[in-house]
Amino acid sequence: MAILSPDAHNHAMIYQKLVHxxxxxxxxxxxxxxxxxxxxxxxxxxxxEKEFLTNYPIYGEFPEPCSMYSYEGLGDCIARAVVLDFEYVEHFINGDFPTVRPINEERRDRVAQWLPIWKERAAETGSILPPKK
The missing domain is CATH 1.20.5 (Single alpha-helices involved in coiled-coils or other helix-helix interfaces)
Structure with a gap:
C-alpha cells in the first residue's frame, strides 16, 4: 500500500488519503x-555533542535559502561555531543566507562581536566554549 502521496517531499509528508x-x-x-x-x-x-552538531541537519546550506524563520539561522550559526566552522558564521554575519524574514540585526551584531572571541578561544583551547572552572 502506498502511504505517501507523490507530492510528498523532505519538508512535507503528505499522505495518500484522509482516514477517520x-x-x-x-x-x-x-x-x-x-x-x-x-x-x-x-x-x-x-x-x-561535537559529532551531533557536525551532523546537525541545517536547512539551507550556503548559498541556498535558510528557512523562513530567522531564529533558526541563529541556531544553525551557533551550532556551526561550536564545531569551529567560522566560514559559516561569517556568512551569517554578512547576511549571505536569504530568509523570508530578516534576521534580527541585534543578533547578527552580537554574533559579529563574539566571532573574534570564539576564534581566539578556538586557537587557544580548540573550543569556543569558555574553560570549565
Missing amino acids: TLPDAEAYIRDFFERGLDLVERYFSNPD
Whole structure:
C-alpha cells in the first residue's frame, strides 16, 4: 500500500488519503513513527555533542535559502561555531543566507562581536566554549 502521496517531499509528508478510524489509520501511524525513528537514528544518535552538531541537519546550506524563520539561522550559526566552522558564521554575519524574514540585526551584531572571541578561544583551547572552572 502506498502511504505517501507523490507530492510528498523532505519538508512535507503528505499522505495518500484522509482516514477517520484507528484501524484505517494504523498503517499511517506506523509509517509516521518509523520515519521519525529513522530520522532520529540518522541525525541524532551521536556519541558526543561535537559529532551531533557536525551532523546537525541545517536547512539551507550556503548559498541556498535558510528557512523562513530567522531564529533558526541563529541556531544553525551557533551550532556551526561550536564545531569551529567560522566560514559559516561569517556568512551569517554578512547576511549571505536569504530568509523570508530578516534576521534580527541585534543578533547578527552580537554574533559579529563574539566571532573574534570564539576564534581566539578556538586557537587557544580548540573550543569556543569558555574553560570549565
